[in-house]
Amino acid sequence: MPVFPILSIALLIALAASTAQAADVPQRACLSKAEQHAAVASHSAVPLAVVLKTPREHARHGEVVRVRLCHNDDKLIYMLTLLGRSGKVFTVTVDAASGAPVSVR
Secondary structure (H helix, E strand, O other), rough: OOHHHHHHHHHHHHHHHHHHHHHHHHOEEEEEEEHHHHHOOOOOOOHHHHHHHHHOOOOOOOEEEEEEEEEEEEEEEEEEEEEOOOEEEEEEEEEEOOEEEEEEE
């Protein structure tokens, strides 16, 4: 039996399974730059300068590589990607309304 048809069927099954699992994970819709400015102007989110102090205040020494403002369920969160001094990459999630850290991974 040819390998290609079996391989393509296995690939389709894996793709269907991964799509089904992705549907279970809550999607985070991140805001565009204009939407971010509007959220800060309407006081729905604290300014980015306040959020950038958060990792330093909690002894997370690292360089901020990326910041996104996203919807998480019914509230806004900042997702900061940091590169630690050891070379390890971690994510800090901050509540955008208060500026308080939610989680570190």
